[in-house]
Amino acid sequence: MRGLVLSGGHGTRLRPITYSYQKQLIPVANKPILFYAIEDIIEAGIHEIGIVVGPNKEQVMDTVLSREWDATIEFIEQDAPRGIAHAVKISQGFLKDEPFVVYLGDNILREGITRHVDDFLSSGVDASILLSHVNNPQQFGVAQLDEQGKVMRLIEKPEHPPSDLALVGIYLFRHVIFDAVHSITPSWRNELEITDAIQWLIDHGYSVKASIVDGWWKDTGKSEDILEANTLVLDDIHTDIRGTVEDAIIRGRVVVGEGTVLRDGSVVKGPAIIGRECTISNAYIGPYTSIGDGCEIVGTEVEGSVVMEGARILDVERVVDSLIGRDALVERGNSLPKGHSFKIGDNSVVRI
Template sequence: MKALVLAGGSGTRLRPITHTSAKQLVPVANKPVLFYGLEAIAETGIQEVGLVVGDTQPEIEAAVGDGSAFGLQVTYLRQSAPLGLAHGVLIARDFLGDEDFVMYLGDNFIVGGIGALVDRFAARRPAAQILLTRVGDPTQFGVAELDGLGRVVGLEEKPARPKSDLALVGVYLFTPAVHAAVAELKPSWRGELEITDAIQWLIEAGMAVDSSVITGYWKDTGNVTDMLEVNRLVLEALEPRAEGLVDEASELVGRVVVEAGAVVERSRLVGPVIVGPGTRVADSYIGPFTSVGADCLVSGSELEYSIVMPGASLTGVGRIESSLIGHHVEVTASLNTPKAHRLVLGDHSKVRIGT
C-alpha cells in the first residue's frame, strides 16, 4: 500500500500567514502540522508517499526532504493549481500504479493515528473507505448520507441543504478502482474535481464503500481558531522539561518545556507552554496553551493561548492572546501620543481592537 498526501492548497483562510508560508507548515506545538500526518502514515508501516504540492513546493520540500527523517520515501508530485482532491489522485496515477492507497489531507489533524483504519481496509478491501465525524455546520464539508444499515448511499460536497451532519474527515482509502471513477469526472460548480463525486461514482457502479464514524478528535486546521485549538490539544500532552537556561528569578508552573538553547529570565511561565531553542524570554509572562518557536524574543510582554512562529519578536506590548504570529514578525509598543493604532495588515486579515 502507498500513501498520497495532499499539500497543494493555497490556504486562503489562514491569510496573511499563507501569503508567504505553506499552510501545512504552520506549527502545532512547534512542529509543522504536516509532520503529524507523515508520522501517522509511517506508523502504519507504509513507506512510499506521494506528496502533492503546488506553489509552496520549495518550502515543503526543504522541510520534508526525501522523507527519511520519518522513515518514508517521498516522491513530489507537482499540481499546477489546486483543482480539487480528485485532481490530486489524477496527477498521481503513475506513482500509485495498481496499488491500494491511503489519501491524507496534509492540513488535517487526527488524534490516535490511522493504523486501525488501514488494518480494517486491508482486511475487507472495499473500493473505498471513508472516515466521518459529526459537525455543527455540514455546509462547509463533504457530507455523507447513510441508509438504515449504516451503508453509504450518497455524498455531496458542501451542500446547501445537507442530508446529514456527517462530514468526511480528510483520510480516505482506495483500491485502484477509484482511477476509473476519477477519469470520468467533470469539474464541479467550484471548478474542481471532487473526491466526493468519485466516491459517488463507485457507489452508483455497485461497488462497496465502507465508512466509520469517529468519536475521537479531528480538525481541519484551515483557520486560526482551529490551529489554536489543535495547538492546545497537543500541548496538553507535554511532559515538562527544562533543557535551556532558567534563572532563579523565574518560575515554571505545570507542563512547561524550555528547549535546549532557550533562555528564560525574570519571567513566569504557566503551562502547558513550549519555548523553542534559541528563544529568549525576559521580564514576561507566558500563559497556558502557548507555543513559542525557535529564535524568538519575548520581552516585557504577556502572552497566552497563542502560536508564535520562529524568529518573531514581542517587546513591551502588554497582553496578547488568541493570536497566530508569523515568522520574523516584530511587535513593539508605541510611545507616540495621542494614542493611536498603527497597522500593516495583509489581505483578508481580521483585527479586534479594544476601545
C-alpha cells in the same frame, strides 16, 4: 500500500500568513501541520509516500527534507488547485496498482489512522472514508449510510443533513478509483471533486465503507482552527525542560527547547511549549501557547496563541488568541505623537 498527502492550495482563509508561507507548514505545538499527516501514515506501516505540492513547492520540499523519515518520499507537482480527485489522477504513476490512503495535509487526527488502514485492508471493500460526528453538519460534506454502515450518498454542505457524519479528509482506495477520477467531469469550481469520484464508485456498484473517527479531528483551514488544534495537541504534552531557567517560575506541563533562557521573573504556565534559542524576559507565557524557535518575548503576557519562529513581542502588555507570523515584530512605540502605527498586509485582522 502507499500514502498520498496533499500539500497544495493557496490557503486563502489564512491570509496574510499564507501569502508567503504554505498553509500546511504553519506550526501546531511547534510542529508543521503537514508532519502530523506524514507521521500518521508511517505509524500505520506505510513507507512509500507521495506529497502533492503546488504554490510554495520549494518551501514544502525543503521543510519535509529537513528531517529524516522512515519512508521514501516523492513529490508530485500539481500546476494549480484542481481538486483532490485531480491530485489522485496525476499521482497514478506513483500509486501504481497498490491500495493507498489520501490524507489532506492540513488535517490533524488525534487517534492516527492505523486502525482505519487495518480495517480497510482486511475488509476487501473498494474504498473507505473517514467520518466524524460534528455539531454543524451543514458546514461540511456529509455522508448518508445504510443500516450496514456502507456509504449510500455524499452531500456537500446540505441544508437538511441526513446525518451528522462529516468527511474528515482522509480516504482509502483501491485501484478502481482511477476509473472514477478519469470518468467524472469538473465541478462548478472547475475542480475534480473527490466526492464525485466516490459517488461514481457507489453508483457503479462498488463498495464504499464508512470508518468512524474516535477522538478529536481538526481541519486547520482558518486561524481559529489553528488555535483550537494547538490547544488540543498541547493537552497531551509532557514536561521537558532543556533550556535555562533563571529567576523564573514554571507551573504545569511545559516544554522548553535547548538554548532558551527564561529570566527576570518570567512565569510560564502550561500546557505550553517554547522552542529553541528563545529569550523570555519579564514575561508571562500562559496556557495553550506555542512559541517557535528564536523568539523574543519581553515585558508581555502571551496566552492561547501561536507565535511562529523568529517573532519578537516587546512590552505590549497582553497578547491573547493570536497567530503571529515568522519574524514578525510587535512592540510598544514611545515616540510622539502617541498612537498606533501599523504595517498591515491584505486580509489582516487587528483588534485593539
